[in-house]
Amino acid sequence: MQNVKMVVTGPFSAGKTQFIRSVSEIEVVSTERKLTHAAERAVKETTTIAMDFGRITVDNDLVLYLFGTPGQKRFDFMWEILSEGMLGFVVMVDSTRPETFREARSILETFRAYAPTPYVVAANKQDVKDAWEVQDIRHALRLDGDTKILPCIATDKHHVKTVLLELLYSILDRMGTER
């Protein structure tokens, strides 16, 4: 059996766990714990402190694992471990919380430094009224024109599939240029 993995990262409460949950064939193995910080509790009750873990069986011989990183910087020691050997990564951004954009940029740069693997950015919660437009988020995150940023609703399987497919297309493109 061959295994490959992709990493889903992004700031606290960006929707990483939900993203994996939408496509995983197993119940996502989530190491969620009650939040102790009052400010974080105001956003959600529990958070991922080690990782989320989802699986998609491709065929008898190949399995794709999806790993979700914890969002808070105090768990960043986990990021490098999780990024080891990944095919690529998805950076999730909460489109309704501009206060997290700076952190998203920082996480993106950190992951780029770990591994030169392809990545895409998913602008999550695009169905919420206060969501920023994708192109505004592109500028806020200082993404160049070549970086894919995709509208996303992590609860919607179709959106999640599109994000994963775009990442896979980027990997194929990259393999083509390295020939």
Added chain:
Amino acid sequence: MALRGNLRDFTVTQLLNLINLAQKTGTLILDGPTDQAHISFRNGKLAYARIGQEDGNLASILRESSKLRPDQYRALSTRAGVISDKELGLLLVNAGYVSQEDILFGLQVHFTSIIRRLFTWVEGLFRFEPGIPPPDDRINVKLDLENLIIEGSRQLREMEELQDEIPSLDLALKFTERPMTNLNLSVQEWRVVRFIDPKNSMKRIAGAAKLNDMEMRRIVYGLIQAGLVQLVRPAGAEIPLNPRMFPTQDREEQRGLINRLIGRIQRL
């Protein structure tokens, strides 16, 4: 959709950067600690600015810039509200009191001074209204934002913030496609600009320009914010894909594996 938030999380400089890069038209409304400011843009360029209760009419701006004498100003003030700024400007130019350049220069100075005041606002709400164009009855300018953005970026002093913005100095810089015209750069900034080349890491540039890490980060942050440069991997340092990301080293098998993944996800 909304472009709104708190200045605590998204600074005025960052907003100007976004409006500049996205070439937006509309009005940015800022609710600061004591005042409300309205800043209008056309195609990403500053068109008009007003703060608090200040009327900011043409007569008072020309008085402020000493282009009108007090008695002229008093005479014109009595007509305020009767004629628009555009009509007044035309009258003054035709009467030979001021030139068109005087008017535009006075307005630019006035509007940029408002933006400079906004740089000190670190708390407050903002929202961008694409449906509110620059006011029609006022004279609009067409001012590039790059210099203001660089000026605003110089005020970011906190090392922690700068480190968040530019986590590593191992990356290199390259110029974007945007033209660099009429830039007001400091000596230090020019020293950095002349070494910008995808072959040079920021660390190397800092060494050559005799800047410490924080000075380098601050300068690069300003240039990035103004949309003049972008971060890239140093040329020649392009690292190939990690072979360990695939369970096989055969390139055709790797490609086949990705295609199988694509097929599976399409069927989900």
